Amino acid sequence: MPKRGKAYQEASKLVERNKFYEVDEAIKLVRQTAKAKFDETVELHIKLGVDGRHADQQVRGAIVLPHGTGKTKKxxxxxxxxxxxxxxxxxxxxxxxxxxxxxxxxxxxxxxxxxxxxxxxxxxxxxxxxxxxxxxxxxxxxxxxxxxxxxxxxxxxxxGKVEYRLDKTNIVHVSIGKASFDEAKLTENLSALVEAVIKAKPAAAKGTYLRSVTLSSTMGPGIKINAAKL
Missing domain, CATH: 3.40.50.790 (Ribosomal protein L1/L10, domain II)
Incomplete structure (x- = not known):
């Protein structure tokens, strides 16, 4: 594994590795751990209890985030x-x-x-x-x-429309804004995205649907969110 930079190591000290945070705590932390000299993107990573190899378990869609992503797309x-x-x-x-x-x-x-x-x-x-x-x-x-x-x-x-789709490991990765966004905007964007992904749950999906939810900035550590509360 490549050696992480000093800023990443300092940011990691703020995050308890095995703790599952509430959304408001996670949002505060992701902004605190975004230490880069540029305005980092805040990303949500959702591991789903589906098998994307089967057509009836695909998860894909798009949503216009309430506050956009902070990036104007070409x-x-x-x-x-x-x-x-x-x-x-x-x-x-x-x-x-x-x-x-x-x-x-x-x-x-x-x-x-x-x-x-x-x-x-x-x-x-x-x-x-x-x-x-x-x-x-x-x-x-x-x-x-x-x-x-x-x-x-x-x-x-x-x-600020974003598309969400499964990768090969059944994880959805989506940008929900920038570290410069205030906490309320990031929270509303996160909630809107999670709601959209839950609505897109395939009928064929069995067991726990939201397996894990992690928040991170471009250069920052992953922050685990309590998926059961979403």
């Missing part, structure tokens, strides 16, 4: 005609169709955070699945990024 819209004009008016950073798809393919171009596509363009965009899939960039109807309502999709992403 949005690429794949659309034509009126929908392309709608995207430009809504404030999309990049808009295009076949030309943009070719640019991604030939130049390995990834200067954006989210792709929104109209359904009619997904046949062509889908061919880039091997490139976009591993980066989590492939649009998906469940996250609201495959839609004809381009204006709404762009506005929501710009307002």
């Amino acid at each position: 949005v690429l819209v794949i659309a034509k005609g009126e929908k392309a004009i709608e995207a430009e008016k809504a404030g999309a950073d990049f808009v295009g169709a076949e030309d943009i798809i070719a640019k991604i393919q030939s130049e390995n171009w990834f200067d954006y955070d989210v792709i929104v596509s109209t359904p009619d363009m997904m046949g062509q965009l889908g061919r880039l699945g091997r490139v976009l899939g591993p980066k989590g960039l492939m649009p998906n109807p469940k996250s609201g990024t495959v839609t004809f309502d381009i204006e709404r999709a762009v506005n929501e992403i710009k307002a």
Whole structure:
């Protein structure tokens, strides 16, 4: 395991390794342990009692956090005609169709955070699945990024919409704000995200659903939250 820096070691002293904290305590601690010289991102990691290898136990969705994430995302819209004009008016950073798809393919171009596509363009965009899939960039109807309502999709992403999905170890990792956010905003964002994940519980999931919940900043230690109280 790599040796941690001095700031991390100092921050770790504030956290009891085997203690499960209440949400308000955890929020205070995550702000205290964010010691870096930049405004660290606060992330929530939720281990779920599901097996993502089975289609009926997948957990995926999106939510607009009450106070956003503190980061403005660059949005690429794949659309034509009126929908392309709608995207430009809504404030999309990049808009295009076949030309943009070719640019991604030939130049390995990834200067954006989210792709929104109209359904009619997904046949062509889908061919880039091997490139976009591993980066989590492939649009998906469940996250609201495959839609004809381009204006709404762009506005929501710009307002702080986050997508949550299982990784290979059945953990959901989501940014819920910045260390500079006040405690009330971080608490409300955390509660909204947990509520969304609970609502997305698959019918096939058995036993304890929220197995563990951990809060951390970009460079800080993990803080365990009492999942039973959520």
